Amino acid sequence: xxxxxxxxxxxxxxxxxxxxxxxxxxxxxxxxxxxxxxxxxxxxxxxxxxxxxxxxxxxxxxxxxxxxxxxxxxxxxxxxxxxxxxxxxxxxxxxxxxxxxxxxxxxxxxxxxxxxxxxxxxxxxxxxxxxxxxxxxxxxxxxxxxxxxxxxxxxxxxxxxxxxxxxxxxxxxxxxxxxxxxxxxxxxxxxxxxxxxxxxxxxxxxxxxxxxxxxxxxxxxxxxxxxxxxxxxxxxxxxxxxxxxxxxxxxxxxxxxxxxxxxxxxxxxxxxxxxxxxx
Numbered sequence: 001x002x003x004x005x006x007x008x009x010x011x012x013x014x015x016x017x018x019x020x021x022x023x024x025x026x027x028x029x030x031x032x033x034x035x036x037x038x039x040x041x042x043x044x045x046x047x048x049x050x051x052x053x054x055x056x057x058x059x060x061x062x063x064x065x066x067x068x069x070x071x072x073x074x075x076x077x078x079x080x081x082x083x084x085x086x087x088x089x090x091x092x093x094x095x096x097x098x099x100x101x102x103x104x105x106x107x108x109x110x111x112x113x114x115x116x117x118x119x120x121x122x123x124x125x126x127x128x129x130x131x132x133x134x135x136x137x138x139x140x141x142x143x144x145x146x147x148x149x150x151x152x153x154x155x156x157x158x159x160x161x162x163x164x165x166x167x168x169x170x171x172x173x174x175x176x177x178x179x180x181x182x183x184x185x186x187x188x189x190x191x192x193x194x195x196x197x198x199x200x201x202x203x204x205x206x207x208x209x210x211x212x213x214x215x216x217x218x219x220x221x222x223x224x225x226x227x228x229x230x231x232x233x234x235x236x237x238x239x240x241x242x243x244x245x246x247x248x249x250x251x252x253x254x255x256x257x258x259x260x261x262x263x264x265x266x267x268x269x270x271x272x273x274x275x276x277x278x279x
Contacts, residue, residue, distance in 0.1 A: 032237050033260045039271035044208050048270075053077045054201050054209055056088050060099075063213055067142040067202065068099035068132060070211075074198040075128065075182065076117035087117035091125065103133050120181055127178035131169035143202075143214050152216045158196045158223055159187050159247075191250050197225040200266050209270075219264040223254045229276030230269065 027035065049055050057070040073088045094111060095102040102108065108129040114122045139145040146152070146161050154160035162183050169179050184190035204219050205212035224230065226245050231253075234240035239256040242249040257265035 036271040043270035043274040064100040070198045074194040124181035127173045128182040130172035134168045191226045222266040230272040233276040
């Protein structure tokens, strides 16, 4: 699944697989749950992987490589899915398909100027990797960094992790000019779509699409990755009343989805995305 343009973190995703049903005008809560469960099973399949940015962290075995690839692939995941996957592939090729080694050797300082994906450029990538160097120079994995920062104790783990990473980004890039291209800076209001998606990849453990290598968090602690399609479908179903796709909308929608599946609310990301995109 794709993500929105960086600063707003709330724009549409694009194409995938299958054929979503048309939504009836009114459904009971039990009928909504049945629909979402059915669509989640249909979309959350191995066939989904090859056309989605999740394929990139899945290329690696070492946890540090998986984490870095997840952060970077989700960071550029807005717009057309084919373009996202093409550009994520090129970005990892720039890193010699060895993201952790590339970071620890500080090879990013030698990257030539150029475009990575739409409004995300080499300078933005370099700024992100400088911050990640500070993290991985101190901790073997992002998960251990998150543990040290108490992310697992926070009521909203993705926002706590974003705050912690942003601090490292600011230390590594004191001019601050590229930081909003890496992670949103307005954490009080941002839906944090991209990082919530990366955490879904890292935490969910059903072994189908998502990777599930983190043990610091459990799937019940995740928040829905909210974009325009997920938001609009949720409003059609009566699961979301807030009109703006922001952090308050994420809280509202995730709370609604937890009523259907308290142990794994973000499995419905597949369903809402699929219905919204008519997959």
